[in-house]
Amino acid sequence: MESPQEQWASTRAPSSRPASHKSTRSSPSARSQQSSRTTEQTPLLARDDRSDDGREEEPRTPATTSLLRTLSGSSGSGKGKTPIWKKRWPSILALAILCVVVVMIMLGFLASEGIEEYAMQAADFRPTKLALDGLVDQGANVHVEGDFTMDASKVKKTSVRNIGRFGTWIAREAETGAFDAHVYLPEYGNVLVGTAKIPSIKVNIRNGHTTHISFITSVQPGSPEGIRNVANEWIEGRLGQIRVKGKAEVPVKSGLINIGKQLVEHSMVLKGGDVPALPHYNITKLNIREAEGGRKGMGADATIVVQNDFPVEITLPSVAVDVLVDGCSSDKQVFVGTAETSQLEIKAKSDLQVNVTGNVDHLSESLTEACPNSAKSPLDAFIGDYMKGEDATIYINCCTFPDPDTPGWARELLKGIQVPVPVAGKQMGSLIKNFTMADMHFALPSPWAEPGTPEASPTISAVIVVDVGLPHEMNFPLDVNQVKADADIFYKGKKLGKMDMSKWQKANSTRIEAHGKEGPSLLVQSDIRKAPIEILDDDLFSEVVQALIFGGKGVMLDMEATVSVGVKTPMGKFAIRGIPAKGSVPVKRSDGKSRFDALNVAVGNLSIVETTPTSMTLQVHVNMTNPTNYSATVPFFSINIIVNGTVLGQALIKDMNVKPGNNTNLIATALWDPYTNSGAKGKEVGAEMLSQYISGFNTSITLQAHNGTIPAQPGLGNLMSKYPITLPAPHLSHPKDPNADPTEPDPDDDGREHFIKSATMHIISSTATFTLNSPFQRTTMFITHMNATAYYEEHPAGVILYDLPFAVPPGLSESPRIPVDWSGSSIGFGAIKKALGGQLKLTAFAHVGVRIGEWNEKIWFQGGKIGANVRF
Structure with a gap:
């Protein structure tokens, strides 16, 4: 029988099938004699039942045999062999520790700063709807809808991003329990802005997955005073940035794992474009009319379209506000009137049409009286900016609510908030359609006026006719009862001078209704008296004078005026100052005759x-x-x-x-x-x-x-x-002869008046008398001496040398008989004798001394065709 070592060794030889299937188990005696070293057939965990029941084990499958071989060390049995598990315990312990560490890392990530950092950076919530579900006594119910997505690409740290993606993939979903979220402003004394009660929310937290969320939260406002302070800074444009801190204890679980309540605090800084601005708006309709419903003063109806780019749906109750404008000092506003809106239905990302009704009962003195050290009132400044095309600012003081069901917290929260609203100016250069002057009267200054003073300026009086184009929005009675203006005079585009019409002049006006393409207008007429004219450019004035005197035509002077008018309206009398006006004044010459x-x-x-x-x-x-x-x-x-x-x-x-x-x-x-x-x-x-x-x-x-x-x-x-x-x-x-027939012209009249009207020659007495025509009406002059010669056809007829003064009274008079020395043999004297009893024409040349009062002068006189009567 082969030994066990030989058996395990055989299995190491290449074979298509494991050799263990061919081996047999060792006998009980052999097993009882095992050594400290185990064999490959020895299981990792001892099976005592094998020796207890004495039964033979079932045959092993090839997979079982291969696994046993893999987990075993070198084969062999015998005495002194140790078990494999004792020899491999470090590897087993390391694997167990690794598993524990992975689990701890996962739990640590899910419940520690790792998951907080990943969640804060990767979580992305895009609201799609924010609707006010109703106002309650303690706050408001708000319906919130949006899409929640975890976007790992937004996480900055690679380690946090990788672990977060793995951990959220394992967890897949997370669910929060109901909790209260508190929002604070740390830089404003940690004032509480509000508290929102958030219901349980379940979301998919795997990277790239989107969960649509819809829930209703109850929002309770915090400190009204703190909120108003921040709101006022934002409205006034002084809120460059703002730090917002959110704080909540959020119960979290993922599947069957209950992580417990997590204290979540997060701060964010909103600055620049992150802070939303006041929405854009456009005034599409404005109608100014008389007040209705028995009220005094004036009313206004306006339609304002407000751009709404936010996913907000709100139903706002009717709101009433006070309207003010800047006063004399920059930190003080003056009340003008009131305005009220109806209930507003705001739809998500849809422009809002607001219908506003305003009323002005009367204008206070602080609004219409000129400010200290100024010629303008607050009303003048507002209207002037508007008509110059500049933005004019009105101030909205919020708010009162006509609806008694409006909760008290809303009234308290919005009370005292002031919103400046810029009203886009409208270029009113065409407001004055025409500006003309008629019946002009020029006056030079008094000789006693001090040079350089207003009294030393030439003045002009004229009838000013101003055609004022009325805006279509003005549909109320308007009467102009006084007018004044300051005008600059231009010639060929250059400033010639100034005309000062700063004193109020009486005026009257006539309304002309719209016709054709022409809108309504007001024809204002005023008689100005003695408005000073100051010449600023002497050279330019020289051109004007030259053109008038030597030119063939008149000149055209252009005028740019700032007109102020006193008006009477349903809300009282007041002045509108600084209306720009332009016009041309032709200064005509005489007709085609010579200028003289x-x-x-x-x-x-x-x-x-x-x-x-x-x-x-x-x-x-x-x-x-x-x-x-x-x-x-x-x-x-x-x-x-x-x-x-x-x-x-x-x-x-x-x-x-x-x-x-x-x-x-x-x-x-x-x-x-x-x-x-x-x-x-x-x-x-x-x-x-x-x-x-x-x-x-x-x-x-x-x-x-x-x-x-x-x-x-x-x-x-x-x-x-x-x-x-x-x-x-x-x-x-000269005075005419009282005996002459005024209807019969003098046949000898040559169109000129002659000092010697006629003469009478007395031949025998050698004297002559002269009929003299004095040009004076009341002054008598004297002829102090005379040296004269009479001529007939350039031939001397006689000479007079006379040194006795004689008087020449006003009008026609006859001189005394003055001795004449006849030129006896001359042709001239012969002609005189032939004219005896008749008349002939003589010429004369004389040197004469003249005295009038204290004045004396010696002059000569030449007379032609003097009618001389010849007598004995």
């Missing part, structure tokens, strides 16, 4: 009011035609009278009013003082000019402004001096 011919100047009633040895002050009545549509008031105006470049005197105007069309009996004054103005040369030029003038020659004078032309505006006078005007010396109108 169109004036039709006629000078008469000349009188001397004052004389000195070198000067005369003359007063004349002027008739003229103003070819423009503008009137003017001239309190004082001085202009130099120049002949051949020499200043001979000044023409003065005081308190003259010129109206459009014919102007009669305008009084002007001229100071004739050549010597004082230009010395000996002036005296010489003055005498020559007077000689030519009284002789009927075509003389001209130049009028030129100077620094003193307008005493209060020396700069304006200096500017005007660049444009001297040369015009013919005006003809003096």
Whole structure:
């Protein structure tokens, strides 16, 4: 019989089948004599029943034999052999320890920081619906729906990610019991924002699997005051970031394993784009009307579409708010009126249409009165920003709830919250459709005004007509009862000056209803009086003057004004300031006539009011035609009278009013003082000019402004001096012969007035008398001496040398008989004798001394075609 060693050894030889099937078990005697070393046939666990019952074991299958061989050491039996399990116990212990460690790691991961870190980073909950299920006394029931997913790719640490995926794959599902979740704000004194009661939730926690969750939670608000503080900072834009901490004890189990309550705390920082902003909105309809339902003041109906990008469904009760605007100080708002909404049905991710009704009973003084150190009121500032296209801000003070069933916590929570709402401005440049001025009246400043003061500026009076386009939203009675404006004047796009109409002027208005494509408008008319004009660009003004005087057409001045109007509305009287307006004012020239011919100047009633040895002050009545549509008031105006470049005197105007069309009996004054103005040369030029003038020659004078032309505006006078005007010396109108028939023209009249009207020659007495035509109405002048020669067809007829003064009274007068030395043998004297008893035409040339009051001058005179009667 083969030994056991030989048997196990044989099994090591290559064979297609295990050799153990061919071996037989050893006898009981052999088994009782085993050694400390076991064989491959020895089982790991002793089977005592084999020796107890004495039965023979069943034959082993090949798989059993192979497993025994694998678990056994080297084959062999015999005495002194130890059991295999004693020899392999380190491997068994290591395997057991490894299994225990894996289980501990799994449990540690599920119940320690590992699972917390994995769960916090991998868990992803996307809400799909948030609906208010109802308001209760202590809070609100909120229906929450969403999708829960574990996304391992969001876990930063590789070890946590790998272990987490393995552990959640093993666990597959996790279920939380009901718990309370508390939300705090650590940076605001750890104020409690609210508490949510979360029911039991079961989710699939394997990576990539999504579980749809739907549950109803009861939300109880925390500290109202703390919530309001945070809300106000968020609304005011001062909430750059906010730290939120959530805390809950969550009972967790996975399958049959109850992990127990886990304290979960998690903080997150919301900053920048993470903090949701106020939703966008658009005012799609606005109607301002009279108040209804017996209320005073005005009402407004508005429709606002609010963009809702959130999965939120809420039914909000009716809300009433106060509406305010900025006051005089930036930290104070002024009450305007109230607004109220109906019940709102908010649908998830659907734009919300809000219908708002507002009422303004009256406007308080703090809203309409000008602020300290300012010309504008809070209402002016608000309307001004709006009309300039800038955002105007209104403030909503929340809230009151008309519905008595609204819980008290909601009233307490929202009480005192103020929401600034920017109202997108509307460019109102076209609000003023037209801005024109008519019946303009210009006035120069008083000569006593101090230069540089408002009183020293020229002024304008006119009728302002403003066509105000009314927005379609304004459907209430509106009446304008006063107006004022500040206007900038432009010429060819450059700023010429300013017109100050800062004083309130009475106005009236007429509403013009909409017609065709034109909307409704308000035609405002106001008479402005003495609005100062300040010239800012002298060179540009020079261009305007040049264009008016020398150009063929008028000029177009553009005006940009800031208009303020006083209005009367159903809510009271107030002013709206700072309305922008634009318009053009054509400044027309006269018609196609010459700029001087169109004036039709006629000078008469000349009188001397004052004389000195070198000067005369003359007063004349002027008739003229103003070819423009503008009137003017001239309190004082001085202009130099120049002949051949020499200043001979000044023409003065005081308190003259010129109206459009014919102007009669305008009084002007001229100071004739050549010597004082230009010395000996002036005296010489003055005498020559007077000689030519009284002789009927075509003389001209130049009028030129100077620094003193307008005493209060020396700069304006200096500017005007660049444009001297040369015009013919005006003809003096002489008094007519009272005995003459006014309907019959003088056949010898050549259109000019002559100083010597006619002469009578007395041949026997060798004397002559002259009929003189004085241009003066009340002044008597004297001829102090005369050296004259009479001519007939250029042949001398007689000479007069006379040194006795004689008077020439106003109007027509006859001189005394003046001795004549006849030229006896001359052709001229022969012609006189032939005309005895008749008349002939003579010419004369004389040097004459003239005295008027204290003034004396020597001039020459040349008269032509003087009608001379010849008598014995």
